[in-house]
Amino acid sequence: MASNSIKILEENGLSKTEVRKKVLNLFIDSACALSLSDIEAAFSKIDRITLYRTLKTFENKGIIHKAVDGTNHPKYAICEASCSEHKHEDDHAHFHCLSCGKTVCFEHVPNPAIPELLNGYVVEEATLILSGTCKECLVQKKSRISITETLE
Amino acid sequence: MASNSIKILEENGLSKTEVRKKVLNLFIDSACALSLSDIEAAFSKIDRITLYRTLKTFENKGIIHKAVDGTNHPKYAICEASCSEHKHEDDHAHFHCLSCGKTVCFEHVPNPAIPELLNGYVVEEATLILSGTCKECLVQKKSRISITETLE
């Protein structure tokens, strides 16, 4: 559905350029959060600098949000419908797979509630990162084990 | 106490070089987590590459641990006594000040407990990042407000 991305761009008052449509569709179709390199690899023709600016534009508009995953490389994922310009509502945990490196949104796991004042510090935000082995990698591990067992 | 760092190096079977003593003392004396640039700025003579390798060595030995703070720049802080080679015990939250950029360990705030299996994913670790305004920045803000009020 190419019209999906066009609708989002229109709703946010953004001009419907090829780059924006392509990048936004990639986010819509992607099951996991994407780094700049991921997007760059998907569209070899698009300039890196344009991608940086596109991501910033989308983030400001509440179309995508940053997913902090403990790596030093920011990842981005499509926002929930309730997000808008300068007011993100994506207050959920992110899962980072140590096996394949993929990061996914855990919309059903809210970030923990923390007292506003803690040890004399004003806490404005709490971010939860989960890491371990993702569904897909688990399946691969299991089938590898069963192969090993068969060979023995 | 310069002997403090020497003792730690000896206990971990590391040769007592000038770089290691200096960097380790900096960590011991520092109230907050340090980035590579912070350390580089403290000792202009020491080569960046040596610092990268020193940090990696210390981390592997359980002398320092990485403090994930949501920025894209890893920070490091001295470990709790219980940490050892390849077995870190620093399971606490980190606070990142949005005003001054400093990151501190919150040893008294444990990372949240999360079920090992969540949504079909195996969770091995949970990391909590808190962000807001630190003690020191709060004091500055308050005094700035009182000055403004006096001028009115």
Next chain:
DNA sequence: GAGTTTTTTGCAACAGTATTGCATTATAAA
């Protein structure tokens, strides 16, 4: 649809971050 205005894009240049190989130097062991 053609022409005009405005915005977006891609390139150049640059600063910062991170890694590896290797010769030199410092430390530890003999």
Next chain:
DNA sequence: TTTATAATGCAATACTGTTGCAAAAAACTC
């Protein structure tokens, strides 16, 4: 003190992220 071992600093390289500017594309006006 001499020898063996390990750490350091430099060169080279790759990757990440930012800004200014001219060309191209999109939006707007008629």
